[in-house]
Amino acid sequence: MTLSDVTRRRLIGSLAAGVSAVSVTSSSISSARAQSAQKTFVLIGGAFYGAWCWHRVTERLEKQGHKVYALTLTGLAERSHLLSRDINLDTHITDIANLVEWEDLTDICLVAHSYAGCPASGALERVGNRVSSIVWVDAIKPADGESFRDLVSFPIEEGAISRPAPKALPPTAFSDPKDVAWVLSKVTPQPIGTWLQSVKLSGARERVAKKTYIRLPKFQLAALDKAAGECKSDNSWTVLENATSGHSVMIAEPDWLTDVLVKAA
Missing domain, CATH: 1.20.5 (Single alpha-helices involved in coiled-coils or other helix-helix interfaces)
Incomplete structure (x- = not known):
């Protein structure tokens, strides 16, 4: 060598x-x-829905490396066997707060769809210090002392413990008939007490640093127009509008919503 x-x-x-x-x-x-x-998302579905409604968004967020907790509230979907007259708004508030506390979550993006704006607003009173951003997806935005029924009127059948799940969807809900069939196969009755109890708020929702409201005007509801209007008049909120999707944008346009959530978190 x-x-x-x-x-x-x-x-x-x-x-x-x-x-x-x-x-x-x-x-x-x-x-x-x-x-x-990497970001942490807690996703809460609206009335009649469970964690299943977020499957498409959850899959996309996790592929990007984010942590995702899609929560089913008590009495709905895979927890529908727990339906009882004792379930009220406080129950659903506790569902959200307990998830955050028991999983030791911090720096959260809390995402609420439709009815979930009520329990999510209440949960922020307990865990707001762990939440860095919120996204209200066509969601109710109650004031202190308001209930869901105060904002969305509906008849109550005497003695009923739940509101029946829908058996049909508006023509504007989904463009794909397969989505319609899938959603109708999954929805479950909504515990009526969750719509009747008023929420107690001290302003924790408004103290969150980053706030985004998404309005989906194909779904016509005065309470949502009111919520979007309030956010537009408040510089601390970012307001987005999607004119092509129905109310359940997480199912109809998961790519669009995933992109919005990542940017809003």
Whole structure:
């Protein structure tokens, strides 16, 4: 073996080690960036819905490396066997707050759809210090002392403990008949007490740093127009409008909503 052979081998070895070091460093940087960009989402569905309504969005967020907790409120979907006359708004507020507290979640983006704006507003009174952003997706925005029924009137059958799940959907709900069939196969009755009890608020919702409201005007409801209007007049809220989707944008346009959530978190 000549001196030049030794020198050549050392040089090749040094180059290989350098390339390996660069690869490790690049990998570490990419990993660190991905970790720093990771966000935690808590997703709450509206009336008659459970965590199932978020499946498409959950899948997309998790593929991007985010942590996602889609919650089914007591008495609905896979928890429909717990339906009783004792379930009220406080029950659903506790569902949300307990998830956050028992999972030790912080720096959360809390996402509420439709009716869920009521229990989510109440839950912020308990866990608002753990929430860095909120997104109200065509969601009710109650004031202190208001109930869902105060904002959305409906008849009550005497002695009923729940509101029956819908057996049909508006023509504007979904463009795909398969989505209509899937949703109708999943919806369950809504515990009536959750719509009757008023919420107690001290302003925790308004103290959240980043607030986004999404209005889906194909779904016509005065309470949602009112909520969007209030947010538009408040500079602390960002208001977005999607004129192509029905009320359940997480099902109809999951790519669009996923992109909005990541930017809003």
